[in-house]
Amino acid sequence: MDKIRFIKEDLYSYIKEFGVCFSSLYFFYVLKKDYSARQRLIAKYVSDSYADTMKLDKVKMQRIPSTQFPIWVLWWQGEDCMPSVVRKCYERLIQMSEGCDLRLITKDNFEKYVEIPEYITDKFYDNKFSITHFSDILRFALLEKYGGMWIDATVFVTEPIMNRLEIIDTELFTVKQGNYIESYNIAHGRWTGFLMSTSYKKHPFFQVGLKCFYKYWKEHDMLVDYFLIDYIIDYLTRINRMLSDLIANIPMNNQYIFFLKKDTLNTFNDNRLMYLKSTMFYKLSWKKDCNRELNALYDAVKMKNR
Numbered sequence: 001m002d003k004i005r006f007i008k009e010d011l012y013s014y015i016k017e018f019g020v021c022f023s024s025l026y027f028f029y030v031l032k033k034d035y036s037a038r039q040r041l042i043a044k045y046v047s048d049s050y051a052d053t054m055k056l057d058k059v060k061m062q063r064i065p066s067t068q069f070p071i072w073v074l075w076w077q078g079e080d081c082m083p084s085v086v087r088k089c090y091e092r093l094i095q096m097s098e099g100c101d102l103r104l105i106t107k108d109n110f111e112k113y114v115e116i117p118e119y120i121t122d123k124f125y126d127n128k129f130s131i132t133h134f135s136d137i138l139r140f141a142l143l144e145k146y147g148g149m150w151i152d153a154t155v156f157v158t159e160p161i162m163n164r165l166e167i168i169d170t171e172l173f174t175v176k177q178g179n180y181i182e183s184y185n186i187a188h189g190r191w192t193g194f195l196m197s198t199s200y201k202k203h204p205f206f207q208v209g210l211k212c213f214y215k216y217w218k219e220h221d222m223l224v225d226y227f228l229i230d231y232i233i234d235y236l237t238r239i240n241r242m243l244s245d246l247i248a249n250i251p252m253n254n255q256y257i258f259f260l261k262k263d264t265l266n267t268f269n270d271n272r273l274m275y276l277k278s279t280m281f282y283k284l285s286w287k288k289d290c291n292r293e294l295n296a297l298y299d300a301v302k303m304k305n306r
Contacts, residue, residue, distance in 0.1 A: 017222050018045075039186045042225050046212075046235045049219075053211040062147075062201040069168045069199070070148030071097050071161065074105040074138065076131050085290045086153045093151065099162040101148070105138065114141040120217045128221050136193065136229040137213045144206035149173075149197035152283070155257075156297050159280040166253070172205055172246045173197040175281060177255040185227050186234050191247055192257070193229040195281060205243050209236055254279045260293040276300055 014023035022045060029038035064070075073093060075082055082090060094102060105113070116137060124134045139150040149167060151157075167173050175192035187193070198206065212232045225231060237244040256279040282297060284290045 035184050042231055043234055046231045050212050053208055053215060059202045061203055064147045064199050066168050068101055070101040070103055070146050072103055072142050072150045073153050074135050075153045076107050078106040083286045085284055086286050088294055089154055089156050093157055096157040096160050114145055129223055140206050140210040143198055144210050147198050147201045152194035154284045154286050156282045158276055158301050167197050169199050175254045175257050176250050176252055177257055178252045185230055187230040191233055254281050257281050257283050
């Protein structure tokens with residue numbers, strides 16, 4: 001009964017925000033667990049809503065010198081309030097970002113770097129959406145203005161970033177682990193929204209994506225889907241051949257990035273050097289105790305460096 005009541009309440013909110021036809025189909029597909037149909041529905045909605053955002057501003061991209069390559073990571077409450085796993089990932093990131101310009105973004109300093117429209121910050125502070133989705137906007141704004149790399153605070157890095165030219169010296173990079181059969185997320189392993197980089201300021205990928213976010217939150221007070229960032233990236237790849245080619249041409253990489261989130265620690269320990277050879281980023285979670293996973297990663301790095 002609680003689930004039915006929750007769906008009814010959620011359906012009512014969706015109808016108010018997105019109309020009867022879209023909302024009815026959305027929840028029909030949710031109840032059927034028809035992920036493909038739901039993805040097609042939302043993708044069409046995004047395409048129909050943002051066709052006018054594809055006009056690129058006539059701003060020339062600016063190359064970033066590798067010595068000034070910024071790395072952006074966010075912990076909203078600040079360094080002093082980091083949970084254990086976040087602190088360990090951040091300390092590791094400090095070590096692995098030597099030679100780069102590492103910047104920690106917090107609630108106290110984000111406005112120093114980017115100007116987010118007031119109608120968006122007002123909705124965020126009014127709890128229309130979470131810090132998770134506010135950070136989606138922040139990463140596009142930061143990468144559009146400054147370039148560099150965005151990395152989530154719960155990613156453990158095993159190698160120096162400055163040594164990887166495919167990250168610091170390329171037009172567009174993202175983790176592309178290639179799990180194309182993953183059903184619930186429209187990304188299907190083609191990109192990873194929590195780890196992206198560009199060696200250019202004013203790149204059209206982030207320029208147009210940011211426009212989509214701005215328009216969305218100007219017109220709406222709730223999320224159409226938790227993975228809005230992935231639907232926007234999917235839209236960019238479908239509507240513009242240049243942006244599509246950029247994503248398509250990124251080589252497969254870091255295919256084991258989620259490996260330690262799937263209770264596969266023993267398998268990792270048995271094959272740690274194989275995993276480290278192909279994967280330098282590992283996604284963890286601050287919501288559970290990851291000390292065993294972190295210790296396994298530290299041990300694997302020590303073994304590799306012997």
